Amino acid sequence: MVAVSLRLYSGILVFVQAAAVYARQWNDTGKGSIIFEEAWTIPAFIPQISKTVPPVGQTITELEANLLDIHNQRLAGMDANGVDYVSRSCLKFQKRGSTIVEMVLSCASPCIQGISDQATAEGMARNVNDQLAAEIANNTVRFGGFAALAMHNATTAALELERAVKELGFLGALINDYQQSGPDNATLLFYDQPEYDIFWAKVTELDVPVYLHPRTNIQQIQNLLYGHAPWLKGPSQEFADTLSTHVMGLFVSPTSPLLLDTLGNEFRRTSGESMIASFELFSATHTQTDSELARQIPAGMPMLRNLSSYWATNLLETTSGNFATELFNFHVQQFGLRNRILYSVDYPYVPMEQGTAWLNGLTETMIDEDLLALKRGLAVELLRLNR
Numbered sequence: 001m002v003a004v005s006l007r008l009y010s011g012i013l014v015f016v017q018a019a020a021v022y023a024r025q026w027n028d029t030g031k032g033s034i035i036f037e038e039a040w041t042i043p044a045f046i047p048q049i050s051k052t053v054p055p056v057g058q059t060i061t062e063l064e065a066n067l068l069d070i071h072n073q074r075l076a077g078m079d080a081n082g083v084d085y086v087s088r089s090c091l092k093f094q095k096r097g098s099t100i101v102e103m104v105l106s107c108a109s110p111c112i113q114g115i116s117d118q119a120t121a122e123g124m125a126r127n128v129n130d131q132l133a134a135e136i137a138n139n140t141v142r143f144g145g146f147a148a149l150a151m152h153n154a155t156t157a158a159l160e161l162e163r164a165v166k167e168l169g170f171l172g173a174l175i176n177d178y179q180q181s182g183p184d185n186a187t188l189l190f191y192d193q194p195e196y197d198i199f200w201a202k203v204t205e206l207d208v209p210v211y212l213h214p215r216t217n218i219q220q221i222q223n224l225l226y227g228h229a230p231w232l233k234g235p236s237q238e239f240a241d242t243l244s245t246h247v248m249g250l251f252v253s254p255t256s257p258l259l260l261d262t263l264g265n266e267f268r269r270t271s272g273e274s275m276i277a278s279f280e281l282f283s284a285t286h287t288q289t290d291s292e293l294a295r296q297i298p299a300g301m302p303m304l305r306n307l308s309s310y311w312a313t314n315l316l317e318t319t320s321g322n323f324a325t326e327l328f329n330f331h332v333q334q335f336g337l338r339n340r341i342l343y344s345v346d347y348p349y350v351p352m353e354q355g356t357a358w359l360n361g362l363t364e365t366m367i368d369e370d371l372l373a374l375k376r377g378l379a380v381e382l383l384r385l386n387r
């Protein structure tokens with residue numbers, strides 16, 4: 001179906017050919033990695049990332065080119081990277097170079113969450129989703145999309161998610177932490193508030209995952225918190241601190257749909273697969289947090305279970321950008337591997353080769369079923385690739 005729609009971007013009328021329905025085709029090869037915290041962007045968002053520090057050995061120009069590209073160096077890298085695991089019964093622990101079979105792309109942080117004006121943000125979200133869908137339409141065997149969403153209004157966000165999933169063939173959404181808003185860019189919207197119940201209800205209805213991804217803070221917060229040590233901005237500290245607080249807010253919040261459904265049942269979803277975050281963010285044990293939070297219950301905190309418990313049932317984690325085997329083993333021990341932890345890379349901020357080298361190292365110690373679950377099995381289920 002092709003139609004012509006009329007949209008409003010900041011007061012300018014733009015005619016866009018849209019509403020095309022993109023059918024996904026995906027072949028389950030049974031091997032190769034599937035990764036999905038992978039950044040892509042459009043030229044309009046390049047100024048947002050101008051202060052990003054590129055990977056060692058790369059210039060910012062190269063990073064920008066890698067973010068804009070899909071079908072060239074990105075696909076070549078996918079072909080050259082990955083581990084295909086030959087069953088032990090055939091040939092014990094044989095490694096051979098193979099592919100990252102599928103990469104799910106999403107708009108590089110902060111994307112829409114960095115646009116304060118609601119009408120502009122909503123127009124840009126549709127625009128960026130339409131562009132991504134059009135770009136990957138000829139190769140959905142290798143590329144999928146996560147929707148970008150303006151989060152100013154939970155109803156509008158829910159409707160755009162629905163459009164992206166049903167019309168564009170997207171596999172879920174990726175949201176870059178809080179939505180900034182307001183004329184001073186300093187009203188921060190967190191999705192643990194009751195007005196977002198309608199959004200989480202749509203996520204549940206569509207049965208797609210939402211990836212909660214970090215963002216850099218607004219300038220006012222950066223000045224106050226990181227002015228004394230600006231090098232701690234970004235992935236070294238700022239991301240973990242800011243996103244962890246948002247994610248934990250979803251668990252301690254009174255009316256979060258993750259806690260109570262409309263019938264008052266704890267958990268709307270038994271599978272608890274609606275949220276994903278990268279485990280680089282959560283490196284500490286929860287024992288102390290659990291006991292500290294327990295003290296808040298007499299003070300009125302409505303949380304129904306402790307943090308460790310929610311973590312183990314309602315959150316999935318990816319290895320994205322963090323290939324520390326000790327941390328991985330710790331999380332496996334705390335939360336279990338098969339149900340909770342998935343491989344991802346964070347390309348192009350992190351080279352695909354780093355992930356490949358780490359996976360190769362794991363073949364020494366992991367059984368093939370576990371490795372397969374990590375690098376693709378759980379992703380196939382979570383993203384409903386076979387449906």
Ligand SMILES: *[C@@H]1O[C@H](CO)[C@@H](O)[C@H](O)[C@H]1NC(C)=O
Pocket residue numbers: 026027141
């Ligand atoms: C996917 O499978 C279909 C049907 O078996 C086949 O025609 C097509 O060539 C495959 N595509 C790729 C990229 O493997």
Ligand SMILES: *[C@@H]1O[C@H](CO)[C@@H](O)[C@H](O)[C@H]1NC(C)=O
Pocket residue numbers: 071138139
């Ligand atoms: C898809 O289209 C792009 C150009 O937009 C092209 O570079 C790429 O090779 C195409 N891929 C396939 C599988 O046809």
Ligand SMILES: *[C@@H]1O[C@H](CO)[C@@H](O)[C@H](O)[C@H]1NC(C)=O
Pocket residue numbers: 153154155156
């Ligand atoms: C959000 O958008 C919906 C649909 O356009 C509208 O009915 C509702 O009033 C808006 N909510 C707020 C808080 O502005």
Ligand SMILES: *[C@@H]1O[C@H](CO)[C@@H](O)[C@H](O)[C@H]1NC(C)=O
Pocket residue numbers: 116183184185
């Ligand atoms: C808010 O952000 C907009 C868009 O980047 C900018 O034009 C405006 O000056 C900012 N306002 C303040 C008060 O910083």
Ligand SMILES: *[C@@H]1O[C@H](CO)[C@@H](O)[C@H](O)[C@H]1NC(C)=O
Pocket residue numbers: 287290291305306307308309
């Ligand atoms: C957290 O809750 C789980 C499930 O109720 C329980 O087994 C565990 O002991 C609790 N942990 C702490 C540190 O309170």
